[in-house]
Amino acid sequence: MPPVKHALLSASSASRWLVCTAAPRFEEGLPERTSSYAEEGRLAHSIAELKVQKKSTVMTNRTYNARLKKLQKDPIYDPEMDKTTDTYLDYITELVMGYDCVPTVAVEVQVNFSDYVPEGFGTCDCCIIGGDTLNIVDYKHGKGVPVSAENNAQMRLYALGALAYYFPIVGDTIRTICMSIVQPRLNSITSETIAVEELKAWGDSIKPLAAKAFSGFGEFVPGDHCRFCRGKAQCRARANTCTALEDFKDCVPLGRSPTLVAEYERTGVKPDNTLTDEEIGDLLIRGKLLAKWYADLEEYATTALLAGKPIPGWKLVEGRSNRTFSDMDAAIQAILTAGYDEAMVYDRKPKTLSQLEKLMGKKDFEAAVGGFIIKPPGKPTLAEASDKRETYSPAAADYSGVVPDV
Ligand code: SF4
Known part of the structure; x- marks a missing residue:
């Protein structure tokens, strides 16, 4: 070990x-x-x-x-x-x-x-x-x-x-x-x-x-590396970065758009109240850290409350839950006894691709069914321009899986 x-x-x-x-x-x-x-x-x-x-x-x-x-x-x-x-x-x-x-x-x-x-x-x-x-x-x-x-x-x-x-x-x-x-x-x-x-x-x-x-x-330097830090929820430096509201206050309506700032400086007239796409792009980047940090705070507070430590202004409540049978076998038997056919009660479904790969191991799986595997395009997902993945193309997605006539 x-x-x-x-x-x-x-x-x-x-x-x-x-x-x-x-x-x-x-x-x-x-x-x-x-x-x-x-x-x-x-x-x-x-x-x-x-x-x-x-x-x-x-x-x-x-x-x-x-x-x-x-x-x-x-x-x-x-x-x-x-x-x-x-x-x-x-x-x-x-x-x-x-x-x-x-x-x-x-x-x-x-x-x-x-x-x-x-x-x-x-x-x-x-x-x-x-x-x-x-x-x-x-x-x-x-x-x-x-x-x-x-x-x-x-x-x-x-x-x-x-x-x-x-x-x-x-x-x-x-x-x-x-x-x-x-x-x-x-x-x-x-x-x-x-x-x-x-x-x-x-x-x-x-x-x-x-x-x-x-x-x-040492110096506190927040960044992506905070995600694995034991102090990520309690760290004041990270909190200060994330709550730098001063940094956000000018987003509406002047923001950081150099075009708008120049326009405002030239005319003295404030632009309208609609965020520009440029500002939205900028806010999304700055808000990313904030979203991660807030999730870390939630996790910290939940753990603390579960351990009996009060977090002022917060409490735990029961989350959403789905109905379930207390005894699945007995419940299904009761439905069959009520006259419903097994074919109507059960779905016969194969395991998922990942479950089958896990079952067989990558090599056997590839050898047996590698030729049947296709990878449809994923849902469009927002990513920063610097992301290494290729830019999503709606046209390519529309035509994926379409085999050209020869
Ligand atoms: S959470 Fe604080 S101490 Fe931890 S890595 Fe980030 S800045 Fe450093």
């Missing part, structure tokens, strides 16, 4: 504390939260670790099966975990085969990167070392947020720690580091390859930020 102990400046939170240097000390006093997703991730990691151990060490089938069975007995175990961890194992096997001589493979390697980050330590899921190359592989079970290995501070810190860990054995023979993130539930494997010198230079470059974050005199 991955260790429960966390460093103040953990590798996994580096993308946050490298920007908001105040975050680590601010979060320090706040309770840790766990979620069902985190628990699932922990179990999947243990299965992945076991599989790599079986492949890379001398482990009898009996020991392996006993340990696997034990993990599979966990109430949160899902057969999908076997398939996702197979993908991870396949990738590691591929990397091992890429070495000229059989490399050393180690799992759950405790690494220390305190040469760069005060008291920095962490755990690499898998290290493969041989010749002049060190591979670091991280398994991510989540599918909510895609994580790339490119410029990934967490992976780079692990790599620095792994270099230090193996130095007494291999000295400075390592020249190249390859860092990979395997995120099977998103069908994603990404890598970054970097020269050792470049990696160390990056480590040196972050030292001042790490020292500041550790000192307790």
